[in-house]
Amino acid sequence: MKFKFLCGPDRCCAALAEAQLEKRWQGYLIWLLLLPFALAAFLAIGKAGDAFFAGQTTVAADLCAILVVTFLSSVMACVYTSLSGKDPSKNKSVEVKSDEATDASARPSSLNGAVFFLACSLLAGSFQVLYLISYRWFGNFWWLVPALTSIAFSAAMIMVQSKILKQIFPASPLADESMSRRLYEIADQAGFPLVELLHLDSGINMDDKPLFVATIQDRPRVYFTSTVLDNLNSDEISVAFAHELGHAKMNHVFSKLILKYLLVLGKWFIAAQIVSALCGGVSGAFSLLTLLYAVDAVTGAIIPAIEGMYSRYCEKQADLFALELTGDVESFVTAFERLYDVVPGIKARHALIGIYATHPGLDKRIGYARAWKTASRNWEGV
Secondary structure: OOOOOOOOOOHHHHHHHHHHHHHHHHHHHHHHHHHHHHHHHHHHHHHHHHHHOOOOOOHHHHHHHHHHHHHHHHHHHHHHHHHHOOOHHHOOOEEEOOHHHHHHHOOOHHHHHHHHHHHHHHHHHHHHHHHHHHHHHOHHHOOHHHHHHHHHHHHHHHHHHHHOHHHHOOEEEOOOHHHHHHHHHHHHHHOOOOOEEEEEOOOEEEOOOOEEEEEEOOEEEEEEOHHHHHHOOHHHHHHHHHHHHHHHHOOHHHHHHHHHHHHHHHHHHHHHHHHHHOOOOOOOHHHHHHHHHHHHHHHHHHHHHHHHHHHHHHHHHHHHHHHHHHOOHHHHHHHHHHHHHHOHHHHHHHHOOHHHOOOOOHHHHHHHHHHHHHHHHHHHHO
């Protein structure tokens, strides 16, 4: 079995990332322009469907509504993934290069697209059934059923991922003993004497996460890719490591989950108010399902912006934590400059359409690092 690590200081990779970022920008703009027309068509189909069945709540009417809305929503999902450049069949955020992987990549893309469409249809169809049942059976609090179901599903997926994390990311302890001792000292200063330092298998390509932390109670597990170890010096690695400890120290993973769940509850509460405001409620299955899809699509454009804003705040807090812990502004700056230069996916992730970006831009990070240095000097002079 032959493995190949794809990330490296390759200018061609950087140019490709720039082109992909520009394409994603254009795709999002096209999607935002198409969305109002698509939603208007959805609502028109809903009214036409209810008119055809004369407002009946028969099994035939419900089944037809579920099938139509499932098909249309799956088409919209495929259009969105195509325009935004998020085709799962071409996702390389975590990639293992081997003979088997090469054979799999040779499969027709049409087959991958068909599988994706089928998966979207099954998931969307399940939710349409859930919406109808909850609306018909649970009265004014029907919206809690899909909201709590979404939260429970998300929590279950996180628990499963945490259990199999070691299998997903095969790793071994850092081989550099002197580097490990230095990082353990930093972790001890941060209040994490039980930290695990792991080198991610070089056969795995992390396009946009060259370094990340998995928090397990008071024992964070920090993964280093070969990109970090090969391209950063010991001072830069120390600062990047301190940044990840900042996330663990401030429980950012937990707070992001709480925010996500609150936004899910808020989305469904708003959906319930909109449905209730339309002449005392919507009775027809077509109108109900198309209206809920419209609400979901609109909130789906707003919620990621809120999450992105909070994520950028968390990143800034982790950056400041790293600066306070190490006091090394220059290594902080050069570390991020190197990572932006050698990791193709990181720039796209940080720059993705302003309000949706999960990380501050490089200029902003360097800017408040310099500001922190100036403030520290002024404080020392008092």
